[in-house]
Amino acid sequence: MNNYDIDHIPREELKKLQSERLAAQVKRSYERVECFRNRMDEIGLKPDDIKGVEDLSKLPFSYKSDLRDYYPFGLFAEPMENVVRTHASSGTTGKRIVVGYTKRDLDMWAECIARMLKEIGVGKGDIAQISFGYGLFTGGFGAHAGAEMVGATVVPMSSGNTKLQIQTMIDFGVTLLFCTPSYALYLAEEAEKMGVKDKLKLKYGIFGAEPWTEKMRKDIEKELSIKAYDIYGLSEVLGPGVACECKEQAGMHIREDNFIAEIIDPDTGEVLPEGSTGELVFTSLTKEAFPVIRYRTRDICSLIYEPCKCGCTHIRMNKPTGRSDDMLIIRGVNVFPSQIEEVLLTNGYKANYQIIVDRVGNTDDFEVRVEMNSDNFSDSLGEISRMEKELVSSLKSMLGIQARVRLVTPKSIVRSEGKAVRVIDKRKL
Numbered sequence: 001m002n003n004y005d006i007d008h009i010p011r012e013e014l015k016k017l018q019s020e021r022l023a024a025q026v027k028r029s030y031e032r033v034e035c036f037r038n039r040m041d042e043i044g045l046k047p048d049d050i051k052g053v054e055d056l057s058k059l060p061f062s063y064k065s066d067l068r069d070y071y072p073f074g075l076f077a078e079p080m081e082n083v084v085r086t087h088a089s090s091g092t093t094g095k096r097i098v099v100g101y102t103k104r105d106l107d108m109w110a111e112c113i114a115r116m117l118k119e120i121g122v123g124k125g126d127i128a129q130i131s132f133g134y135g136l137f138t139g140g141f142g143a144h145a146g147a148e149m150v151g152a153t154v155v156p157m158s159s160g161n162t163k164l165q166i167q168t169m170i171d172f173g174v175t176l177l178f179c180t181p182s183y184a185l186y187l188a189e190e191a192e193k194m195g196v197k198d199k200l201k202l203k204y205g206i207f208g209a210e211p212w213t214e215k216m217r218k219d220i221e222k223e224l225s226i227k228a229y230d231i232y233g234l235s236e237v238l239g240p241g242v243a244c245e246c247k248e249q250a251g252m253h254i255r256e257d258n259f260i261a262e263i264i265d266p267d268t269g270e271v272l273p274e275g276s277t278g279e280l281v282f283t284s285l286t287k288e289a290f291p292v293i294r295y296r297t298r299d300i301c302s303l304i305y306e307p308c309k310c311g312c313t314h315i316r317m318n319k320p321t322g323r324s325d326d327m328l329i330i331r332g333v334n335v336f337p338s339q340i341e342e343v344l345l346t347n348g349y350k351a352n353y354q355i356i357v358d359r360v361g362n363t364d365d366f367e368v369r370v371e372m373n374s375d376n377f378s379d380s381l382g383e384i385s386r387m388e389k390e391l392v393s394s395l396k397s398m399l400g401i402q403a404r405v406r407l408v409t410p411k412s413i414v415r416s417e418g419k420a421v422r423v424i425d426k427r428k429l
Helices: 011-032 034-042 053-058 064-069 103-120 139-149 162-172 181-194 214-224 337-346 381-399
Strands: 085-089 097-101 127-130 153-155 176-179 204-207 227-232 243-245 252-254 259-264 277-284 295-304 328-330 333-335 353-360 363-371 404-408 423-425
Touching: 011 034, 011 053, 011 277, 053 259, 064 097, 097 103, 103 139, 103 227, 103 243, 127 139, 127 162, 139 153, 139 176, 162 181, 176 181, 181 204, 181 214, 181 363, 204 214, 214 227, 227 252, 259 295, 328 353, 333 337, 337 353, 337 381, 363 381, 381 404
Parallel strands: 127 153, 127 176, 176 204, 204 227, 353 423, 363 404
Antiparallel strands: 085 097, 227 243, 243 252, 259 277, 277 295, 328 333, 353 363
16 A cells, blocks of 8 residues: 555544554553653553554543643653654743654655645646745645655745745746745735736645635635645644645545544543534654644644545544634744733733734734833833833744734723733634
């Protein structure tokens, strides 16, 4: 069986493969990862108790906080000499979420992307422009390797420099674009302003890293004259490519030979019946350096079990409709209110603030309103401007993206008798 045939194997064979890989992964994680071993020991569970996927719900959950508690490499199941790459993303405090990959992990990641690309028709002769970031963020690398695996020519643009992005697409004859959906629309707007939109040769676009609606899909397809496909992933599980849309654009196929998905009640942890909406949980079956068992993503969605018209037998996930925690995704970056609060407290402000997020045009607008207090109050416009610039710089260092800061007078932010309203998200996602 080659790497692409596995997308079409009968469900019974797929379940058998998952069971074998789950049992092996649990045994390996128990032996090599202290956090996981301690959790199993606490509930009296041994690796031999896990025979297959029917035993999955017996296993303990893992959480994003585990990555902070065992920072940086305490959850790795391989020695560092076998880890060929690390990536990191923003955490709830100053500590980043660090993940690692062996050579086989990277090959598996590339294959997950390649299977999607092959299904939608991408191959030799296509030119793929990767406009996801290429830094510690996982976005660009999986797409890059997957496109190479199917024989496409890769243009590793990374993000930013919009006019150069557009000119490169025209000059190189780019047919496939990877980026965030909001940036795709911005590229279309700028190409229109430059008077060159009719010179684009794009056929496909693969977009992710931030929420987007079906209306945005239709707008992107109209403005760029392409087919727009959704991709899902998170660093803790792999990166973009855990699930991807096929040509039917009717849900993202989860690569079930590498990952098991569950939907749970976010309050009780109970596994919900097929078709229910709840919190998405992933178990990695083949990841070597950084395996996760029952990782709580905090994304709220549902799974589709009905066969897909494309012939792929792997289940699909719908777009996440929200979060079970307070994380925001702004311009493709994970932002937690607790990060902002930490910056404010460090700079001598009290925890009286609001985060206002809106979508202006096709770009997220991000403002933080902060109350001055008796220790730092000023009515000098020049001094207020200086203080705001200091906070802008501190927030960018913590978050990785820039926010506008507006200092307001003491007690001007409305108080609540219940939970403080920290976030006002005006985007229609």
